[in-house]
Amino acid sequence: xxxxxxxxxxxxxxxxxxxxxxxxxxxxxxxxxxxxxxxxxxxxxxxxxxxxxxxxxxxxxxxxxxxxxxxxxx
Numbered sequence: 225x226x227x228x229x230x231x232x233x234x235x236x237x238x239x240x241x242x243x244x245x246x247x248x249x250x251x252x253x254x255x256x257x258x259x260x261x262x263x264x265x266x267x268x269x270x271x272x273x274x275x276x277x278x279x280x281x282x283x284x285x286x287x288x289x290x291x292x293x294x295x296x297x298x
Contacts, residue, residue: 254279
């Protein structure tokens with residue numbers, strides 16, 4: 225199945241080529257994060273189809289995933 229992935233800020237370098245990740249059926253959002261080479265703690269906010277999601281969320285063909293790091297500022 226094809227999952228659209230957008231990695232923001234410091235995670236941008238982990239985005240898949242062309243923004244699309246090929247995943248086997250039953251892949252969770254957490255498994256996708258790991259397959260991209262990210263540690264679970266690297267992702268602070270995870271969205272699936274524009275809604276906040278947990279790493280246990282099972283992805284479906286055509287889902288859109290957004291990954292955000294912790295952002296500091298002052």
